[in-house]
Amino acid sequence: MDKVKVLQRYLPPDAAPLIGRWIDYFKCEFKISRNRNSKFGDYRPPFDGKGHRISVNYDLNPYAFLVTTVHEFAHLHTWNEHKHKAKPHGTEWKNNFKRMMQPFFEKEIFPPDVKAAIVSYLNNPAASSCSDLGLYRSLRKYDAPKEDVHTVEKIPVHALFKIKDGRVFRKEEKLRKRYKCTEVATKRVYLFSPVAEVELIKD
Known part of the structure; x- marks a missing residue:
């Protein structure tokens, strides 16, 4: 099946073509993963004959899935530029994350409340989107309701x-x-x- 059609099941549909192009451009193995309580996504650099690998939890709502995906691709891009010389969430990663989020702002992918929370988060992005309470709360509003949670x-x-x-x-x-x-x-x-x-x- 076409990767963009698969991505549209998890991402805001208008975001899927660009993510599909990133997967091809960076020659990245992109995996939709089971739920992991400790993290939303993961990036692994090339190692032992394997290329770039990104995984994102399958059960995130589309906006959280997109924020996590951009977060991990910013790690990939930073690794290509600096290898191990850059800190995992240092200045180089922050700058790449800001730049890579811009196309989705231009396409007006996010609802206004989520966009405002992302802009605030981008002023000093943390290691994880769930460690920024403002962004995490705004993304959670778009989760499917969960009983007894x-x-x-x-x-x-x-x-x-x-x-x-x-x-x-x-x-x-x-x-x-x-x-x-x-x-x-x-x-x-x-x-x-x-x-x-x-x-x-x-x-």
């Missing part, structure tokens, strides 16, 4: 919640950017991102 910031203080591995926590007070949460079984304290997705345990 809440973010830590939305549940009441002292409420109990469960994470994917089954462990149960009690939400405590906010410490700067994260929430202190106590694991019920061990009484150990962990810090959770405000936008971590959890299952609320109802009384």
